[in-house]
Amino acid sequence: MSKKIVIVGGVAGGATAAARLRRLDETSKIVMFEKGEHISFANCGLPYYIGETITDREKLLVQTVEGMSNKFKLDIRNLSEVIDINRNNNTVTVKDLRTGEQYEEGYDQLVLSPGARPIVPPIPGLKEANAIFTLRNIPDTDRIKSYVDHKNPKRAVIVGGGFIGLEMAENLYERGLYVTIIEMADQVMAPLDYEMASIIHTHLKDKGINLILSDGVKSFEDEGKKVVTQIGKEIETDMIILSIGVRPENELAVRAGLNVGERGGIQVNEYLQTSDPTIYAIGDVIEVKDYINEQPTMIPLAWPANRQGRIVADNIYGKNVRYNGTLGSSIAKVLDYTVATTGNNEKTLKRLGIPYQVVHLHPGSHAGYYPGASPIALKLIFDKETGKIYGAQAVGKDGVDKRIDVIATAIKGNLSVMDLVDIELAYAPPYSSAKDPVNMAGYVATNIVEGVLETVQWNEIDEIVTNGGTLIDVRNPIELEMGYIKGSKNIPLDDLRDRLAELQKNETIYVSCQVGLRGYLATRILQENGFNVKNLDGGWKTYSSVFS
Amino acid sequence: MSKKIVIVGGVAGGATAAARLRRLDETSKIVMFEKGEHISFANCGLPYYIGETITDREKLLVQTVEGMSNKFKLDIRNLSEVIDINRNNNTVTVKDLRTGEQYEEGYDQLVLSPGARPIVPPIPGLKEANAIFTLRNIPDTDRIKSYVDHKNPKRAVIVGGGFIGLEMAENLYERGLYVTIIEMADQVMAPLDYEMASIIHTHLKDKGINLILSDGVKSFEDEGKKVVTQIGKEIETDMIILSIGVRPENELAVRAGLNVGERGGIQVNEYLQTSDPTIYAIGDVIEVKDYINEQPTMIPLAWPANRQGRIVADNIYGKNVRYNGTLGSSIAKVLDYTVATTGNNEKTLKRLGIPYQVVHLHPGSHAGYYPGASPIALKLIFDKETGKIYGAQAVGKDGVDKRIDVIATAIKGNLSVMDLVDIELAYAPPYSSAKDPVNMAGYVATNIVEGVLETVQWNEIDEIVTNGGTLIDVRNPIELEMGYIKGSKNIPLDDLRDRLAELQKNETIYVSCQVGLRGYLATRILQENGFNVKNLDGGWKTYSSVFS
Ligand SMILES: Cc1cc2nc3c(=O)[nH]c(=O)nc-3n(C[C@H](O)[C@H](O)[C@H](O)COP(=O)(O)OP(=O)(O)OC[C@H]3O[C@@H](n4cnc5c(N)ncnc54)[C@H](O)[C@@H]3O)c2cc1C
Ligand SMILES: Cc1cc2nc3c(=O)[nH]c(=O)nc-3n(C[C@H](O)[C@H](O)[C@H](O)COP(=O)(O)OP(=O)(O)OC[C@H]3O[C@@H](n4cnc5c(N)ncnc54)[C@H](O)[C@@H]3O)c2cc1C
Ligand SMILES: CC(C)(COP(=O)(O)OP(=O)(O)OC[C@H]1O[C@@H](n2cnc3c(N)ncnc32)[C@H](O)[C@@H]1OP(=O)(O)O)[C@@H](O)C(=O)NCCC(=O)NCCS
């Protein structure tokens, strides 16, 4: 009955597994190895400690070795690196990093939760660069914070515009540094699609952050005081953060002959067992099944690590709990904005050849007549035939987290876009509208599924107009002063019924407005009057987030 | 094809129906009668205009008669009261309130959305009282605001502690009045259970609001300058708001012989047809099916009215869309707190004899190490056998709306408490925790379903201790200084394994802590060591929200 469980890695996945293991059984021997000094720390809080939003370093240490050992009767060995798994005799080889001593430790079951480490590409000048950092753990954090505190840097270059890069950009910006972000792709935050990321691009630039897209680092020069990009830009800097992404800490597993996937993630079955059933693996190091498209993928986030940590403990005690794949719900604060996503984006679906439909909306975070409402750019991606929800993205200053969480929940509940209209969300003016943004997204998407509405996208309309297509802008003339799509003709919605004679029935009429709502009303009038008509999805607002 | 649709009531339900009707068909004749001056106004914003959070009166008027008539090609007749339905010849009798003239208007289909009106009980002194108000529409609002603006009242009595009463209390408080709330029940906000409402009771008192519970108004005296309660309290006041509840505006329907339910709500089928299939009814005036318990009920809220307005339009055009009942998700801001609920509460389930289980939690609104987190008192009610979610309640300063909306979505997705742990919510420190409060509620509830955890409730423990039961408080001694349950014995969690000998195996051991988490850890240790043990659900925090 009493078994011995060895855990490699003592933070999100590992510590959660250890705690749950003990709750399920008082008698097992549980040994948790952590090569770093700290266990169970708040990885996700590290950027904010550097930025001094979090001021108390102690707060990052969720559990201490002593506290957690005592509370959960665990044998926790920090500064102890597991350097080999000896599957033939069910032991691991451990190196005590204090003494350099090595020893073997036996296990009945082994749990691997070693995480992932920042990618450090072999860029020329890297070794010579002085103030160049990556961020994963407390020592990294101390190094960066100490540099900012004592060396008084004025400029920083962030290489990589993923969420950790942007969090670092925000936090260094708030420490008063002039920040440059260099990103190889044409957008930051890969989980977003381009037009949604564009809102963030504008915001970063508005804040005075130097954003370089579609360009990579070619070399570091002057001991890291200068960053040279592929296309030859030169940026002077006092420090560099590499946040290009992470790669799974898979060496142990590979050496032990466990199966890993294409991108190096340890492969596990739905019970989180590796190719050796006595060895489980969880967290950033594993390959997971994408919840939407069921393809193998890597999603290094804390929710999956925590969830898997608990599941693994349950399974070790014979519960047979399945991990059903990762949806990839994620969120980040980027200065004044919140960015959140769930499920698949267009890029992913396109790559996999899955047909999809999208809608863009710009509803208020709460009732417009109650102060403080701000627009949410909300994108919903779904299957036009079945209404199945593939994913959603939202960018805004308020209420973004709620809407993405509601949609993530809807996905887990197997709700379609047609069901979104029936979700009864709590409404009072400070919080929402009587038709919540999620309901509204459901209405618009349902109209598409039911053929009540046809749309054209922001990236299609210019070509249509250039080729002679008719685009009617139904806003009021005064609104056009803020900008309009070249080649469009203005017929305000309220005049439309009286001016139908100006339009041709033998061609498709395209309609645009500010956010898509009045354009939709116009399409209804036109369609009912026998015209072929399509609405510019998301209106001027979505279009102009890219094109102006 | 082209039909004539007549709508009675031009606000939430009626205006929504009219707009959708027009979108579905350009040719129908649509006549909307509204007895008031204003259509399509923001009922829910009215208290905030009185409180001057909303400063621009225009903002309350979402659509004007002229604007909406034009945009949707509607025949809108305000100040026109429908005074009879003549089912024999499919007409309504209308009274033009400007001229006093009466006329008949024919319909092919009739939609009733006349709403509900404030209950005004025949309290002695009511007629003589001067500054006594109810709040339903713009003229009511103007009257109250004008009184506050010009008569400089110092004190207000709010009769009724429902959400409109509390919103008025907040808004008059913010205008600087000394506010008394008189509520007949032992708690405010009926959708909450008592221990959850108690948090609000404390908050109201902390703010200096005079809260009188379990007492009603006996009479108004001195022309409304004095309110005398049933038990004889006398409260001097400068104004009185009656917010005891609403009753359906059902006279038309009753006179026309349409079926109404016990509480007067018009009865409709799932397509929202009344007992006369050419007449539909929606909004506050109808009886709905409770989504959870399937009993008839009245839920006068804006989400249902809006949703039903759209469904009715669809059904008039032959779409056969079902309204599946009302969950009753609701939310209110009460000074610094947000209160939200969805589904059924304990009181309802008890009344219906449905067995249930509850859990109370106090998770942070987001990660504790990131500034600004505040606790959410979260209660989840479910079936212990199947894990079916019956309802949830939350009270806190931040993140309450999100968690209730997620649970409301889970309910619509038919997710059980066991499924809540698998909802992949978006996590970064400013927004949530790696295990979101909803996941955590799922974990605790699942442990109960699976028999890993047994609990005792806040209202059971005193009697148990009085009768000699053993209650162990596993907090640290210093925490007890803030209060503890009389008769409990302190054994800090970290010492528990060493002090098992102090406990008896032949009795149930009860355990308590601050919020329930450490108590749970203690129950695991004790259970694994062969004790019978129950955790005080929600810990000291839930207990003390009532008892201290
Ligand atoms: C700066 C930063 C911000 C983040 N922000 C967010 C966020 O906002 N939201 C979010 O969802 N996720 C965020 N994450 C990601 C999240 O922290 C990870 O997904 C999660 O911690 C993964 O858990 P894990 O157990 O797999 O790995 P980790 O938590 O990284 O733990 C792995 C541990 O294993 C140890 N280890 C590795 N190899 C060995 C060995 N051979 N022997 C002994 N020990 C070993 C490592 O030292 C490490 O401490 C962030 C990460 C970082 C670095
Ligand atoms: C102060 C206040 C605050 C509120 N706050 C919230 C909130 O925060 N959240 C929420 O969900 N709900 C709230 N509500 C409730 C919400 O406003 C109602 O549920 C919703 O408006 C109901 O819609 P309805 O169409 O049934 O009725 P209403 O919107 O009330 O419209 C009915 C209309 O019909 C007219 N009418 C009645 N009889 C006749 C007749 N015979 N002929 C012609 N016209 C007639 C009335 O004059 C009225 O204008 C609030 C209500 C009030 C009064
Ligand atoms: C700190 C850490 C060890 C906690 O692990 P944990 O004990 O599983 O998690 P929590 O402290 O949140 O407690 C959850 C447990 O308490 C129970 N619980 C929570 N609130 C409860 C309550 N009010 N009443 C009863 N039980 C409660 C839950 O059911 C759960 O127990 P279970 O898994 O047996 O069902 C681990 O999460 C960790 O190391 N975190 C830091 C690292 C990290 O996650 N980084 C990434 C994000 S920054």
Ligand SMILES: CC(C)(COP(=O)(O)OP(=O)(O)OC[C@H]1O[C@@H](n2cnc3c(N)ncnc32)[C@H](O)[C@@H]1OP(=O)(O)O)[C@@H](O)C(=O)NCCC(=O)NCCS
């Ligand atoms: C103002 C009022 C008439 C609006 O009714 P409405 O036109 O149905 O509602 P909205 O203006 O929100 O528009 C919703 C419509 O626009 C569509 N829409 C919204 N955003 C869109 C977008 N970006 N692109 C395309 N279509 C969009 C929706 O699909 C929906 O159309 P559908 O019903 O045909 O599917 C009505 O809600 C009302 O009177 N409200 C005030 C009273 C009230 O509700 N009080 C209680 C709360 S305070």
